[in-house]
Amino acid sequence: MDKDQSSLSRSKLVQDLLDSYEKYRRSEITSRRFTQSEMLRWLEPMIRSNIVRATDLGRSAEGRTISLYTCGEGPTSVLLWSQMHGDEPTATMALLDILNFFALHKEHVVTKTIQASLSLLMLPMLNPDGAERFMRRTAQLVDMNRDASTLRTPEAQILKAVQHKYRPQFGFNLHDQEPRLTVGSTKEVAAIALLAPAMDPLRTDNEVRLKAKKVAAVLAGALNQIVPGHVAKYDDTFDRRAFGDSVQMWGTSTVLVESGGWPNDRDKMYIRKLNVIGLLTVLHSIATREYETKKTEDYESLPFNSKNLYDIIVRGVEFKGAAGIPAVRVDVAINIEEMNQEPDRKRLMAKVVDIGDLSPYGAFEEREGKGISLDLSDIQLDKQVPWNDLRLLLK
Ligand SMILES: [Zn+2]
Structure with missing residues (x-):
């Protein structure tokens, strides 16, 4: 052949x-x-x-x-x-x-x-x-x-x-x-x-x-x-x-x-x-x-x-500052993990892993952030929180 x-x-x-x-x-x-x-x-x-x-x-x-x-x-x-x-x-x-x-x-x-x-x-x-x-x-x-x-x-x-x-x-x-x-x-x-x-x-x-x-x-x-x-x-x-x-x-x-x-x-x-x-x-x-x-x-x-990928990137979110910190428009990257231990096994936990100009990165899910405004005090970088809680903030 x-x-x-x-x-x-x-x-x-x-x-x-x-x-x-x-x-x-x-x-x-x-x-x-x-x-x-x-x-x-x-x-x-x-x-x-x-x-x-x-x-x-x-x-x-x-x-x-x-x-x-x-x-x-x-x-x-x-x-x-x-x-x-x-x-x-x-x-x-x-x-x-x-x-x-x-x-x-x-x-x-x-x-x-x-x-x-x-x-x-x-x-x-x-x-x-x-x-x-x-x-x-x-x-x-x-x-x-x-x-x-x-x-x-x-x-x-x-x-x-x-x-x-x-x-x-x-x-x-x-x-x-x-x-x-x-x-x-x-x-x-x-x-x-x-x-x-x-x-x-x-x-x-x-x-x-x-x-x-x-x-x-x-x-x-x-x-x-x-x-x-x-x-x-x-x-x-x-x-x-x-x-x-x-x-x-x-x-x-x-x-x-x-x-x-x-x-x-x-x-x-x-x-x-x-x-x-x-x-x-x-x-x-x-x-x-x-x-x-x-x-x-x-x-x-x-x-x-x-390593150019996150689970979710929300593009162009308004990040509202507090106490003298001005608002800023940014991209927010989120990764989601399954919990491994009972009783929460398979429960989804999320982490905000990066904030800023994330144009070099892709995501499994890209969201348009126009109309979304996040309060700086509600977001912690690199801290695991229930995905359901974070998801509500992104509505
Ligand atoms: Zn292996």
Whole structure:
């Protein structure tokens, strides 16, 4: 197949996977907050119908079983691990959708090609204790993605043992990044950021990393087809404590996938869909070895993540001064967070994070501030308040 033809068929594949997504999405997953027991319940029918095989590997610090889920019989092994950070569940949902795709579309060319050529090794939700609390760190309060070097935590030991045992040729390190990051100098949200992690402080390329860059280029191409201009590159500073960097160093061509943000997508359902299409496309391209024809520049030319975005900007609000302070017309930036702890879990809290000329910044929601006047005494910078209270002031 010549190159034009292969990229044409790849773009058709991306479109087909996108168009049919609703049919293979696991519809019972409706929130990004779920526990390991829920995930195990979703995996159970996949195990029963032999879509995946489960092998227990050990226990998390709090005693939850961590299992490896394998599928495919091919000679090339690909390791995919998700949710080392308990509050980063997007790719875990995506892996479940992908298994469902295999279950429902056994005769699909993507399923058949992947299963014949690849052995997929999946470690969904590597930090189940953190997921239970929807927090980044493990039950021992360690960031397990800074434990690749010393391997003090049971979860890190499990990941290292799998890499060591199977020596996979390819790896996908699946995370969520801060949802308000942007692409380069634009105001466009980074829906997904990619990285072929460095293996040393000089960011040297060898065959392993060059392959990872080609794989990242396939992923970037597929995602840019769906959300043009919304794919960024993640910070490539080397950190040997981070698993992506270490796994690359240990000989597995590894790509970090960081799920970012999207307007009105607090539960990351749209970003989950992007993960599914991107991962299925890239796995297919590894299976056919089509990725070998990609140029590393297609990855390298991605703009880095930047920080030009807020949740809400109200443009041109009148800020009324008090006690001798004159009024001023300004833009106001607000970020909104979900509370994490009971009894207020999921309650929305807001923070005014900047005031002034915010023309360089974008927002998920831009509001016209004409007609709104805020009293200086009602606003505190960087202080969290209930979103409902602040919202009333912006009427
Ligand atoms: Zn992470």
